[in-house]
Amino acid sequence: DTAVSQTPKYLVTQMGNDKSIKCEQNLGHDTMYWYKQDSKKFLKIMFSYNNKELIINETVPNRFSPKSPDKAHLNLHINSLELGDSAVYFCASSKVQGSYEQYFGPGTRLTVT
């Protein structure tokens, strides 16, 4: 059983398009996160939700909009995709906000052409 799953695993799209990445965790965790890993492997947090409430919102263009329909899901919608959005996007979850262990999904490699 996959603990944190993401779909799709690969996403290739053209500039200007709108796309979504879905994340689901079956661990019963309260807190979920989105991270972006750029081409130099640098990882940076984008968003975090706790019990469907947004608690971390880093300096991210407002073309990126997270949505948490329930505790088990955190989706990432990106409008008007740009070349610089090409990266690997990781979803993660933790039992509660303060849990030190975060479980990461396999990542979604987004390529914008």
Add this chain to the structure above:
Amino acid sequence: AQKITQTQPGMFVQEKEAVTLDCTYDTSDPSYGLFWYKQPSSGEMIFLIYQGSYDQQNATEGRYSLNFQKARKSANLVISASQLGDSAMYFCAMRGNSGGSNYKLTFGKGTLLTVNP
């Protein structure tokens, strides 16, 4: 603001030897946590070890230990008896422990470890 510095872009070690991966940090939070994650070439992020800033003893998990020197603001990862499967990118990370938005993880740039047979 929190900052993590990993000064070794790449490291090489012989199989069965020990290796230390360096990490220094900077924070104004009185309570914080330090983490190490492993990212193999397959891409997934694997949690390895955690050290709380008020923990008296250095954290250990199997072959991994964290050499925590609070005064020097360093949190080096020591891998004993290296195995070929340890070849991966290793990230040091930290976060504050005072709640809410303070819980976000800040990562270093990573160290690529190669274990030679």
